[in-house]
Amino acid sequence: MQEKKECCCSEKTKIRDEKEYKALLNRLSRIEGQVRGIRGMVENSAYCTDILIQVSAVNAALNSFNKVLLGNHIRTCVADDIRNGKDDTIEELVHVLQKMMK
Numbered sequence: 001m002q003e004k005k006e007c008c009c010s011e012k013t014k015i016r017d018e019k020e021y022k023a024l025l026n027r028l029s030r031i032e033g034q035v036r037g038i039r040g041m042v043e044n045s046a047y048c049t050d051i052l053i054q055v056s057a058v059n060a061a062l063n064s065f066n067k068v069l070l071g072n073h074i075r076t077c078v079a080d081d082i083r084n085g086k087d088d089t090i091e092e093l094v095h096v097l098q099k100m101m102k
Helices: 018-042 047-082 088-100
Strands: none
Touching: 018 047, 047 088
16 A cells, blocks of 8 residues: 655645644535525525625635635645745646636
8 A cells, every 4th residue: 555645736635634634624614504504595585785794704714714725735735845846836836826816
C-alpha cells in the first residue's frame, strides 16, 4: 500500500488532519442548514428583504469558509510546493484568486 503525503497538491488531493477536516465539515453543515432555511422561507412566502438578509448571511459564511480553506492551502500545499521548487503552484494560486474575485 502506497503511503500518502501530508499534502498532495500535485495529485489534486489533500490529506487533512482530523481537526481541520471536522472544522471544515462543521462550517459546511451550518451553511447547508442556512440554505435549507432560505428554501423554507421561500416556500412559506417570507418577505423578500428577510430572504435577502439570509442570503447575505450565507454569502458571508461561504466567504469565511473560503478564507479558512485558502489560508490552510497557502500554509501547507503552496508553501511545501514552493520549498520543493514547484513554482507553477504560484500560477495556480494566482488563477484561483482571480476566479474567486469575480
